[in-house]
Amino acid sequence: MTDSSNWRGESQAGATVNASQIDQFQRHSGIGSSITIRDVVKTYGNFRATDQVSLDIEPGEFITLLGPSGSGKTTLLNLLAGFQRLDSGEILVDGQRIDQVPTHKRGFGMVFQSYALFPNMTVSQNVAFPLRMAGADRATTDRRVAETLEIMRLSEHAQKSPSQMSGGQQQRVAIARAIVMRPKVVLMDEPLSALDRRLRESIQIEIRDLHQTIGSTILFVTHDQSEALTMSDRIAVMDAGKIIQIARPAEIYRHPKTQFVASFVGESNLIDAEILQRSGNTVTLKNRAGYVFQAESRDAASAGRVTVLVRPERITFSNDPMANAMPATVTSALFLGETLRIEVQVDGGDRLLIRCTDLASRPLPAVGDRLHVGWGADDCWVLT
Structure with missing residues (x-):
């Protein structure tokens, strides 16, 4: 189990997390976790959403699951997050099985397609929410929120409500909330799909820069090839519940293995x-x-x-x-x-x-x- 799950477990038992504990957590999280997905199967009736999927992700790597609707990419992300239970196979993080660990104890950051912000909270309060749930003290929470807002270029919007912000700004708040605990793994489920093209391209670069800053392992789901090519260390192209090819962006684009990959990417x-x-x-x-x-x-x-x-x-x-x-x-x-x-x-x-x-x-x-x-x-x- 990751440090973050231990931290959350302590908070649920009533302990207060102080500044030294959070700083220690941040040092441990300087690089992301390794993830191993082995022969994962998820079925819905006769339909196999993921079909014997295997994938090894290095610590701190940015992996994109790319594919059309129904290819299995979001199902695989949900299995990793713990939102769904796999039928067979296993998922390991840093060598430890987590497919039986409850979602809230996996310690992952999560960014959804819908921003999922609390409308009655300010930007600062939204970002502080995970720290409050972990029982962090006020001084530590204020410092970590300020640091994270600075990283996401949101400091001047700290006291605004989500309704006072643009879609791109709201998405940056959602990302800030996901990384404020400095999780070793961040999962992103098509977070840019609701944005217009110019804004989407801008935030793509911001997410890539953010990845280099925080060092977390990022698993990003999209059907947009330009997002995958722009941000990823490697791209896993999926179709019909299988990974058809996984490689670096240039390799996927220049040397696709199949006609499907060639046609879908570019x-x-x-x-x-x-x-x-x-x-x-x-x-x-x-x-x-x-x-x-x-x-x-x-x-x-x-x-x-x-x-x-x-x-x-x-x-x-x-x-x-x-x-x-x-x-x-x-x-x-x-x-x-x-x-x-x-x-x-x-x-x-x-x-x-x-x-x-x-x-x-x-x-x-x-x-x-x-x-x-x-x-x-x-x-x-x-x-x-």
Whole structure:
């Protein structure tokens, strides 16, 4: 059981937690806990919400569970939090089983999608609530609340009520309340989904900076790929109750294992091609239009048909013929501010999406324009 659960247990027995005890707890919590999830199954009737899920999380790591609705990510978070009981498997924190430990004794910080703030309390009172429940003395509570509000850039709002604050500010208060005890584990269930895009992007950076400041292990649930790519040390992509791939953001994006991961994380051009030959991890392929190109591959196959991923930003184009390029016709062209979004139809072949940075020297193509498009071996990836 973690230090925080012992602390809460003492408070429930009527003990008062003094400043030295909290400072000691903070020192012990300088780095987060390790989490081990082994063969976890949770069913609802005939539906398996989590299906033999296993996951090892290092102390202080930021892990994102990413997937569509119904993929099992929130169920897995709830099992870890203790809101639901698993049917089989086990969950360990710092090597100790916690799947039979009551929720309030696990000592985790929790940030919900709905801010769940007390409307009749000020910001300071909301943040102080966990310390009060733990029996902390007034001086210690005031100091820790002030420190946490400073971290979350909320000091000037300390005496406001939640109704006087914007959605982004309220979410920061909810995060402050979750971390005021300096828990070793913080669980976040789609906390940014109710915010607009610009505010969401801003708080993504704040959460990432917060993680580096407090050192807690964070398990973050989202269906938003940009959140996962921005904040995570590793991303676990889930579908149908299983973890399909877990890896660092760049690996997930550049080298997805399956078509599902390739399509769910980022925009994708999926090209059907035939392997002509292999040399190490590089294969030579030919698409339906007869275009011969090379791609990276970790699969051992040296023949047969495969699906190749080319990200839209990896495709180059020119009005003039290029070496190893295919002629294509523009079917759509949109100006999106900092980027251009262009769709083309390759002669005798695939429809491709291209994204590129807007340059003053490169005008937006018009529908019907003829272009030449291509990519290098490092720009595409053979899916398994």
